[in-house]
Amino acid sequence: MSRQFSSLLAIAAVAVTLTPAPALAQPTPKEVDCTQVKCVALTFDDGPGQYAGTLLDTFKKYNAKATFFLEGQYVKSRPSYVKRMVKEGHEIGNHSYKHPDFTKMSATAIRSEIKKTNDAIKKASGAEPKLLRPPYGLGGVLISEVAAEFDMPIILWTGGSRDWESKNEAAIKKQTLAVAKDDSIVLMHDWVKQTVDAMPSIIQTLQKNGYHLVKVTDITKHENLKPGDTFPLPAGWEN
Numbered sequence: 645m646s647r648q649f650s651s652l653l654a655i656a657a658v659a660v661t662l663t664p665a666p667a668l669a670q671p672t673p674k675e676v677d678c679t680q681v682k683c684v685a686l687t688f689d690d691g692p693g694q695y696a697g698t699l700l701d702t703f704k705k706y707n708a709k710a711t712f713f714l715e716g717q718y719v720k721s722r723p724s725y726v727k728r729m730v731k732e733g734h735e736i737g738n739h740s741y742k743h744p745d746f747t748k749m750s751a752t753a754i755r756s757e758i759k760k761t762n763d764a765i766k767k768a769s770g771a772e773p774k775l776l777r778p779p780y781g782l783g784g785v786l787i788s789e790v791a792a793e794f795d796m797p798i799i800l801w802t803g804g805s806r807d808w809e810s811k812n813e814a815a816i817k818k819q820t821l822a823v824a825k826d827d828s829i830v831l832m833h834d835w836v837k838q839t840v841d842a843m844p845s846i847i848q849t850l851q852k853n854g855y856h857l858v859k860v861t862d863i864t865k866h867e868n869l870k871p872g873d874t875f876p877l878p879a880g881w882e883n
């Protein structure tokens with residue numbers, strides 16, 4: 645072996661040693677095909693909450709997407725967060741204006757809650773929400789009919805972080821990772837400070853485990869949902 649060749653080999657060996665290990669994180673590209681890769685949709689209800697800015701910074705840092713089911717009253721008081729959510733590629737859904745129980749209301753009153761919230765979101769961000777999540781996830785025939793008038797499917801969740809209950813960073817992370825499986829829709833709240841604090845670590849772990857953090861419609865687009873349909877169907881609702 646020539647001296648020159650062996651020193652080239654030595655250089656190559658050093659280069660191989662110095663090459664950083666391939667990054668394990670899975671930043672999410674613009675278009676994700678959730679039939680081909682593992683996807684999780686993290687969803688945040690009742691906001692925009694007071695910590696939404698920090699949460700948005702975290703999602704931006706990890707190139708991840710979320711879905712926000714917003715309350716009209718907070719859209720009105722914190723419009724700049726809504727504008728940022730849309731601008732940064734997150735999905736916006738309607739979660740009523742003041743969080744009443746739709747199952748105790750008339751169609752007219754439900755309609756008004758949905759419309760006022762859609763109007764507030766449009767005014768704040770220019771976006772029109774295409775998804776409805778009724779307060780408490782409580783649905784029924786009448787709510788489905790009204791949702792259909794607005795061309796919206798009803799989006800519930802496959803698992804909850806129980807963040808509003810534990811208000812504990814470690815517990816929120818543990819519970820979220822326990823329910824975050826392929827094509828999961830996970831319920832969280834951006835008004836819970838510990839959720840926002842736990843989010844960098846939750847996102848890092850999910851990405852390290854091969855998950856893409858996507859919008860709800862990235863997961864539901866192969867479900868052929870029609871306006872007024874509910875997804876996922878609660879247990880016992882199989883039609």
Ligand SMILES: [Zn+2]
Pocket residue numbers: 689690739743779780
């Ligand atoms: Zn809620």
